[in-house]
Amino acid sequence: MSNIVNAKWLKENLNNEKLVIVDCRFSLMDKEYGKRSYESSHIKGALRVDIETELSDKVSTHGGRHPLPTIDKLKDVFEKIGISNDSIVVAYDEGDLAGPSRLWWILKYLGHKEVYILDGGINDFEEIGGELTCEVKKVKKGNFKINLQENMKVDMEYVRERLENENVVIIDSREYKRYIGEFELVDKKAGHIPGAVNYFWMDILEKDDDKLYLKSQNELKKQFAELMDYDEVIVYCGSGITACPNSLALSEAGIRHKLYVGSFSDWISYDENIVETK
Numbered sequence: 001m002s003n004i005v006n007a008k009w010l011k012e013n014l015n016n017e018k019l020v021i022v023d024c025r026f027s028l029m030d031k032e033y034g035k036r037s038y039e040s041s042h043i044k045g046a047l048r049v050d051i052e053t054e055l056s057d058k059v060s061t062h063g064g065r066h067p068l069p070t071i072d073k074l075k076d077v078f079e080k081i082g083i084s085n086d087s088i089v090v091a092y093d094e095g096d097l098a099g100p101s102r103l104w105w106i107l108k109y110l111g112h113k114e115v116y117i118l119d120g121g122i123n124d125f126e127e128i129g130g131e132l133t134c135e136v137k138k139v140k141k142g143n144f145k146i147n148l149q150e151n152m153k154v155d156m157e158y159v160r161e162r163l164e165n166e167n168v169v170i171i172d173s174r175e176y177k178r179y180i181g182e183f184e185l186v187d188k189k190a191g192h193i194p195g196a197v198n199y200f201w202m203d204i205l206e207k208d209d210d211k212l213y214l215k216s217q218n219e220l221k222k223q224f225a226e227l228m229d230y231d232e233v234i235v236y237c238g239s240g241i242t243a244c245p246n247s248l249a250l251s252e253a254g255i256r257h258k259l260y261v262g263s264f265s266d267w268i269s270y271d272e273n274i275v276e277t278k
Helices: 007-012 033-040 071-080 098-109 121-127 156-160 217-223 225-229 243-252 263-267
Strands: 019-023 088-092 115-118 168-172 205-208 211-214 232-236 258-260
Touching: 007 121, 019 033, 088 098, 088 121, 098 115, 098 243, 115 121, 121 211, 156 232, 156 258, 156 263, 211 243, 217 225, 217 243, 232 243, 232 263, 243 258, 258 263
Parallel strands: 019 088, 088 115, 168 232, 232 258
Antiparallel strands: 205 211
16 A cells, blocks of 8 residues: 555545644754744644654764654654554655655554655645644544564664675665765765665655655656665665655555665764765
8 A cells, every 4th residue: 555645635534533644844954944834834633743853862973863762752752642553644744755754664663554644745735725724733642552663774784784795785865966975064974885876865756836746656666676676675865864755665666675774874973884985
């Protein structure tokens, strides 16, 4: 089943008692953007989760710029917005999918089954007459029992042990100029993990009337066709967030894979790790 729902489906299911709508708007360059956007207006009934403070932990020596919080903290974050094991969770932003995909991936990792992303985001919902509001919904605390899917993620050692394995492909999700080390605005080193190939995460999207949508499953299968030849696919980005849209797209294309959560910012925190440029 697809991990995507459209605005029409959401509008028609707003009264479903099991539905939990999550506003995941955020900006890597403006930490207050998500909060401002939500307070200005959001989909009726939606609650907000902060990508930086609730779906990421504090930065330390290793773990990257957006390390995963503890399981207990994540459980608390999701239960506070009413998520239980039988909840139907729909996450949204303006359409680029970065924030919603982070939430989607984490919930899948925690074993939640029904979590979806709103294709076209809040803009598509508003265009079809969906109601926006600035009111914050009162919510009953959820009861979320965790069923960890440890096979979904890997750490630095796991990646390093597979660098020379020709049956494993490592996917770098960042913009090409960052991948080749032409520039790096955030991390202390530029380049990529040795042997990694570049699939820029925004290439999974298509634009229609200035709105962004995820490409169709058939288009994604064509885009990722070469990955079918490998026994294992590992995906990463700069800090573990924009690898999640690629994870979503790979799932839509039916390609099993693992996420290197710490990503490039974790990789370069170990001085002995090599970085390639080209």
